[in-house]
Amino acid sequence: MDILVVGGGGREHAIIWSLSQSPKAGTIYCAPGNAGIATLAECVPIGVFEFDRLTAFAKEHHIGLAVIGPDDPLAAGIVDAFEAAGIPVFGPRRNAAEIEGSKTFMKDLLHKYNIPTAAYEKFSEYEAALVFLRSRELPIVIKADGLAAGKGVTVAYSLEEAELALSDIMVGKIFGEAGARVVIEEFLAGQEMSILAFVDGETVRPMAAAQDHKPIFDGDKGPNTGGMGTYSPLPHINEAIIQEAVETIIKPTAQAMVAEGRPFSGVLFAGLMIAPDGKPKTIEFNARFGDPETQVVLPRLKSDLLEIMLAVVEHRLDQLEIEWSEQAAVCVVLASQGYPGPYPKGVPISGLDAGGEGLVFHAGTARGEDGSWITNGGRVLGVVGLGDTITEARSAAYKRADSIAFAGKQSRTDIAMKALV
Structure with missing residues (x-):
């Protein structure tokens, strides 16, 4: 089976590396790819937003499965475009990808279905947001509503820092339209944890847990990045806590998306905080493989990634058991x-x-x-x-x-x- 992976970063390199080990994998194409990916796949100079060109390429090359890596094209409806062209595609449709594309949507969904998360308020007017901000305890978290390449979140430890972040997002528009709305939420202290899961409607198959390091400098100092490193497993976090996160956060969220008429298909990625009392809460959801979490999770996958993706696309994930390495x-x-x-x-x-x-x-x-x-x-x-x-x-x-x-x-x-x- 020939495969097209859309994207061109470390996540896509890891996905292609894993897919290439499947006996079912034929030629793997990557659009647009990068120089390292070109050692494993045939790179195609088509951008991730060129939906017409991507689907035309997939048809011409009889692609058996398209795999969507990045968040932006998912939020823009790339899966819908592939489905309309009759091409099997791994990833959530536009209305399901909104769980990452809009933090306001995500927080409102969790609130509606009583899924654990931080207290929050949402704003589309700068002055109202500023008044609210000045009334809150520090530290506090300010988030651009839309996609900002993993950099749209500021944890502010002083009022000056918080006001600057809010101004940069809503007045300076450093994230463009992604900052037209903001979410201001309480700061959660504790251990961060990432759980990615293969999801097919209400069927959830969690992957090995991982922990990311977002700030640029040692000791979690400096501005946030897309991720400076990660590791898996998490020997210092009790397995019961990980299971509680799956049962109280990830599974209910998958069920909530079905109830909302937005069934999720693909990889649902929960960014979680484990409070000092051991209770997990939701920081964020992503609608795709994380980067760089994928780079440590997929090397621990013993099962065939292509088989898993096909099971999700064909709505038979519930029939599959997935094995993980102890490494x-x-x-x-x-x-x-x-x-x-x-x-x-x-x-x-x-x-x-x-x-x-x-x-x-x-x-x-x-x-x-x-x-x-x-x-x-x-x-x-x-x-x-x-x-x-x-x-x-x-x-x-x-x-x-x-x-x-x-x-x-x-x-x-x-x-x-x-x-x-």
Whole structure:
């Protein structure tokens, strides 16, 4: 079966790496892909929003399954376009992808169905939001309503910081129309946890839990990024808590989406906070594989990813059992100088072809005129170490990461340390 994966980052590289191991997989195409993905798939120069060109390509090449990676085209209705063209596609329709595309929709849904989340208010007028903000306790969380490449959330520890974030979003429009509305919510303290799940209507098959590191600097300092590293499993979080999150948050949310006439199909990704009392609450939902969570979750998948995706598309996920490895995985992201702000491109990368243990997923790379590797994004590479324990996997990841060099390389040195304290 020939496959088309839409996207071009580290998540898509990991998805293609996993799909390529299926005996059912034929030629894998990726649109638009990147230089690293091109080592596994045939990259096609079509953008993720060029729905007509993508569906025409899929028809012409008799694609048996399309897999949608990024959030933006999902929110714009790419799955609906593929379905209308009669092409099997893995991912939620536009009305279901709104669970990520609008934080207001997501929070209202959780409130309506009594699914645990932080207290919140929503605003479309700056002055009203400012008055409310000044009446609240600190720290406080300000979120742009729409998609902002993982950077639309500010945890403000001072009123000055909170007011600046609100002004940047609603007045400065740094996220464009994604900031036309904001959600202001209470700050939740505790341990963060990510649970991705394959979902087919009300059928939920959770994946291995992971933990992301959003801030750019060690100790969770600095501005939020798309993710600077992640690890799985979470030995410091009791399995009963993980199961409680599945039973009280993920399954009820899947059921709520069906009740709302928006049945979810694909990967539902819950960003959770485990409070000091051990109770999980919802921070956010994403409507697709997380990045970089995918880079540690899929290497732990023992079952055939293509078989799982087909089961979701064909509405028979309830007939499938999914197996996971006991092995640990740790991903360290190597980012460009200046990220998550402006960053240079075209910086030479050395050490990529030297080999070594673990996996390297390309998020933002290209080939120079001489065929050498160069940077082409904010997050450049996701370096994954595997081992019997988090300690072993972490050591392998950093050993490989240290062997890769480019001017201005940024990475955190404390990925997965929360699991070892």
